[in-house]
Amino acid sequence: MNKAEYILRKPFVKTLIAIVLGFLVAGIILVIAGYPPIESLKALFDGVFSSSKHLSNVIIKSTPLIMIGIGVAFAFKTGLFNIGAEGQFIIGCAAAVVVGIECDFHPVIQIPLVLLAGAVAGGLYGGFIGLLKARFGIHEVLTSIMMNWIALYFSNWVCNLDRYHKPDTLGTYTVNKSGYTKVLSEWKMTSEGKETLLESEFLTNTLLKTDVNIGIIVAIILAAIVSFLLFRTAKGYELRAVGFNKFAAEFAGINVNKNILHSMLISGAICGLAAALYITGNSPHSIATLSAFENYGFNGLSVCLIAASSPIGCIFAGLLFGGLIYGGQSMQYAVGAPSELINIVIGIIVFFVALTHVIPILFAKFSKGGKKHDK
Amino acid sequence: MISNITLFIGIMLMYSTPLVFAALGGVITERAGVTNLGIEGMMSLGAFVGAAAAYSTGNPWIGFAAAGLVGGVVAFFHAFASITCRADQTISGIAINMIGPGLALFLCRLMYDGATMTHPITNKIPKIFGSTLKGALGNLNVDVTVVIALIFAILIWFLLYKTKWGLHIRAVGEHPAAADTMGINVFRTRYVCTVASGVLAGFGGGAMTLAIISQFNPTAISGQGFIALAAVIFGKWTPHGAYGACLLFGGAQALTVILGGGAFAIPSEILAMLPYVLTIVILILFVGRSAAPKASGVPYEKGAR
Numbered sequence: 001m002n003k004a005e006y007i008l009r010k011p012f013v014k015t016l017i018a019i020v021l022g023f024l025v026a027g028i029i030l031v032i033a034g035y036p037p038i039e040s041l042k043a044l045f046d047g048v049f050s051s052s053k054h055l056s057n058v059i060i061k062s063t064p065l066i067m068i069g070i071g072v073a074f075a076f077k078t079g080l081f082n083i084g085a086e087g088q089f090i091i092g093c094a095a096a097v098v099v100g101i102e103c104d105f106h107p108v109i110q111i112p113l114v115l116l117a118g119a120v121a122g123g124l125y126g127g128f129i130g131l132l133k134a135r136f137g138i139h140e141v142l143t144s145i146m147m148n149w150i151a152l153y154f155s156n157w158v159c160n161l162d163r164y165h166k167p168d169t170l171g172t173y174t175v176n177k178s179g180y181t182k183v184l185s186e187w188k189m190t191s192e193g194k195e196t197l198l199e200s201e202f203l204t205n206t207l208l209k210t211d212v213n214i215g216i217i218v219a220i221i222l223a224a225i226v227s228f229l230l231f232r233t234a235k236g237y238e239l240r241a242v243g244f245n246k247f248a249a250e251f252a253g254i255n256v257n258k259n260i261l262h263s264m265l266i267s268g269a270i271c272g273l274a275a276a277l278y279i280t281g282n283s284p285h286s287i288a289t290l291s292a293f294e295n296y297g298f299n300g301l302s303v304c305l306i307a308a309s310s311p312i313g314c315i316f317a318g319l320l321f322g323g324l325i326y327g328g329q330s331m332q333y334a335v336g337a338p339s340e341l342i343n344i345v346i347g348i349i350v351f352f353v354a355l356t357h358v359i360p361i362l363f364a365k366f367s368k369g370g371k372k373h374d375k
Numbered sequence: 376m377i378s379n380i381t382l383f384i385g386i387m388l389m390y391s392t393p394l395v396f397a398a399l400g401g402v403i404t405e406r407a408g409v410t411n412l413g414i415e416g417m418m419s420l421g422a423f424v425g426a427a428a429a430y431s432t433g434n435p436w437i438g439f440a441a442a443g444l445v446g447g448v449v450a451f452f453h454a455f456a457s458i459t460c461r462a463d464q465t466i467s468g469i470a471i472n473m474i475g476p477g478l479a480l481f482l483c484r485l486m487y488d489g490a491t492m493t494h495p496i497t498n499k500i501p502k503i504f505g506s507t508l509k510g511a512l513g514n515l516n517v518d519v520t521v522v523i524a525l526i527f528a529i530l531i532w533f534l535l536y537k538t539k540w541g542l543h544i545r546a547v548g549e550h551p552a553a554a555d556t557m558g559i560n561v562f563r564t565r566y567v568c569t570v571a572s573g574v575l576a577g578f579g580g581g582a583m584t585l586a587i588i589s590q591f592n593p594t595a596i597s598g599q600g601f602i603a604l605a606a607v608i609f610g611k612w613t614p615h616g617a618y619g620a621c622l623l624f625g626g627a628q629a630l631t632v633i634l635g636g637g638a639f640a641i642p643s644e645i646l647a648m649l650p651y652v653l654t655i656v657i658l659i660l661f662v663g664r665s666a667a668p669k670a671s672g673v674p675y676e677k678g679a680r
Contacts, residue, residue: 344474354466
């Protein structure tokens, strides 16, 4: 194996190639559709990098995707395909809204309480899927799909209860302010806070104009904790062993069913926590009647796949995903290219991620030429 | 009462038909050892292309054929990735689920001045008894696609269990290496089955926009592909099982429609959960452990142990 081949085998490089190829195909599609490709992509990048406000928004938009990506990755390590992340996120949102409206304590109690509500709801919801798999052997993809729809209608039901429904809107009341996880949410609305923030352009653009919240910090800490749990503890070893080969794991004395259940519980809890942070950190701090899935869960799945199920990788994949979605709006605004292009780009990146393992093989084939026994 | 029963059957058949097409596709490809998670994406593109072609030609059958064709083309990419390149089939499927609806809406905006829905088609797919039948029996006057779906189900059952090709397909899905030693072309069998599943998924999308809602819009296909996928597992990877699962699903949907229209004091959202809750309950009580075809989702590599 020569050096170039060695570099091409690195996961990071593979993903990078997939991303470049994704943009290349996007450019081709733009040309065929009759839009200027360079200008469109420039508009996309400007939409992300041209101001600190955009950057701040990208981070905020990416936070739930990163966390759901980590959640899905966790289940993946145990060999479980948590396509139910969508439902766990929706249930987490509903639980956070209900607890956030019903309770009104000091933020020190209120914030952990609301976050816990989301995590517990998501965890139980995911755990149920794990239970059905462990106890009755029912395929997790099957139950996940059903549970997603149940979550959607349950959320709509909560949304339309008189107790929570805000009259003349499609949504609920907002959660109590004590539960907000926005940075300095109260202070920045006072005249004193506004004056202080307006003195600095950076702070005006970030703190004042966007919903800066603690989510991203939680996401990063979470990625570290999950990495540690999976790769540095006995429990993580068990979970991964079940994922690698459940028969071998069972033979080694690992309780497979218990680990399936735990894996889904934790995966669901992470998705639920993402939901609670999303509700408490972003306007409008409420849920609305859903007519279709908002695709947080499915997008989180893609994040996890782009990151090759690495919890740390999910941070970057999530930022990429969030950046593309946010920048896509600017692109539509600037050159008129439909923002659906972004979904195609992400899809193609994911598609090439599935294919990238072929690249080093192809490279080796071509660089070797006819010599078969070259080392 | 009679009219309620016929209404139930009519709605059940209407709801289940797009699912039947897609689920049959899922059965075929999984039996050959390729997981097709991208049904949703293929259905979306089929739904759009079908509606657009039917609108510009005025003929719903051309639309239906176009829907199948585009589904097949997308499936070819999935086949290339998962069979030739031995890529992770789950990832490829998820990618198609992102690209499919994205591309459908992208093309829709390009072709219809930025609108996210096509113009309504003038000629829908006809009903089996023409357009004159009314009353209780009129509820049973279903779209021709309902019958086509049933014929497909029978054909695929026959193909899989009563013909040599069917045996080949099942052998390839259970133990490709053994099939290979018997002289069955594993790659070709898998290619054909995967592309066929795309064609069927495309038909499913077309059946939605050409027979039921008569135009494409962003929510035309919202989750049906996943439900079809569930039906495949529910039906234990058999065509008749999948057909039954789709009927059950359509039936539960019909029940919610009929109950929703009555004087029952159940909130509509709770009623809407019924099909999904029912599915889980039936799974727990009657179906139980599900075992996929052994080689499903595993790329075949000659000489691998």
